[in-house]
Amino acid sequence: MAIRTALVTGTSRPAGLGFAVARELAGQGYHVVLTARDHSTAEPLADRLRRDGHAATALRLDLSDPVSMHEAADHLTQAFGHLDVLVNNASAMPDFQVLSAMEADMDAVRTALEVTVIGPWALTQAMLPLLTAAPAARIVNVSSLSAQQIATGLDLGAALRAPAYSMAKYMLNALTTVLARDLAHTPILVNAVDPGNTATHPERGDDATDRPAAESARDIVRAATLDADGPTGQLFGNGRPVA
Numbered sequence: 001m002a003i004r005t006a007l008v009t010g011t012s013r014p015a016g017l018g019f020a021v022a023r024e025l026a027g028q029g030y031h032v033v034l035t036a037r038d039h040s041t042a043e044p045l046a047d048r049l050r051r052d053g054h055a056a057t058a059l060r061l062d063l064s065d066p067v068s069m070h071e072a073a074d075h076l077t078q079a080f081g082h083l084d085v086l087v088n089n090a091s092a093m094p095d096f097q098v099l100s101a102m103e104a105d106m107d108a109v110r111t112a113l114e115v116t117v118i119g120p121w122a123l124t125q126a127m128l129p130l131l132t133a134a135p136a137a138r139i140v141n142v143s144s145l146s147a148q149q150i151a152t153g154l155d156l157g158a159a160l161r162a163p164a165y166s167m168a169k170y171m172l173n174a175l176t177t178v179l180a181r182d183l184a185h186t187p188i189l190v191n192a193v194d195p196g197n198t199a200t201h202p203e204r205g206d207d208a209t210d211r212p213a214a215e216s217a218r219d220i221v222r223a224a225t226l227d228a229d230g231p232t233g234q235l236f237g238n239g240r241p242v243a
């Protein structure tokens with residue numbers, strides 16, 4: 001049987017969601033490719049998985065650098081010839097403290113769009129031959145409740161908290177819908193998952209009510225391992241479809 005392969009972006013920190021997703025996929029038997037914009041941050045995490053008996057590789061992949069995306073695709077082509085799971089987990093949140101779109105810094109907006117929308121879009125294009133070569137690939141875009149404050153007018157207690165980040169996540173949800181539609185004639189399913197508030201930054205003092213990263217990771221991996229009759233173009237939150 002062919003090796004099942006998964007690539008996760010933004011696996012640079014042991015406490016991050018990317019590493020929790022990589023660990024969960026590795027536990028399910030995938031050869032996981034952990035990627036980060038600085039290879040030296042992903043390699044120790046891949047090594048941890050290997051020492052636990054899993055199959056894992058670390059690669060440099062910067063979502064603002066198309067060359068690094070094609071180098072990663074070339075590596076996967078040589079090593080495996082296909083990609084079963086792509087998890088677009090990385091994102092940039094350059095404006096957490098900003099409480100209004102009127103106050104948004106356009107450089108922060110450009111960064112957020114580059115890492116959260118254009119990067120995953122370009123990466124999906126770069127990986128498409130590998131995803132198509134897999135029997136039934138899955139793409140998961142890691143979204144956020146921040147996107148829903150725009151989509152639904154949900155009041156999170158501010159006019160538009162983190163406008164660059166929130167707009168980028170809103171566009172990532174739209175990208176999920178568009179990719180799902182474009183790939184509807186293939187077995188590839190494309191979905192988005194809002195992991196909910198998750199304890200991934202203990203150094204910043206995560207909230208006691210935040211979900212453990214392993215729990216949020218399971219929601220993402222569920223979308224990454226859907227059966228053939230599973231949904232596509234769907235946003236999930238708390239493990240359930242969001243209207």
Ligand SMILES: NC(=O)c1ccc[n+]([C@@H]2O[C@H](COP(=O)([O-])OP(=O)(O)OC[C@H]3O[C@@H](n4cnc5c(N)ncnc54)[C@H](OP(=O)(O)O)[C@@H]3O)[C@@H](O)[C@H]2O)c1
Binds near residue numbers: 009018037088201
């Ligand atoms: N934690 C939560 O409560 C929560 C809630 C909703 C959604 N999310 C989403 O969950 C995902 C993971 O977040 P997290 O909480 O685990 O935080 P995180 O570890 O800080 O995740 C962000 C990752 O993106 C990477 N990144 C930034 N710019 C990049 C670039 N140009 N190229 C490649 N990678 C880049 C970061 O790498 P560096 O370390 O090199 O900067 C980091 O690995 C994100 O999409 C986030 O929006 C999290």
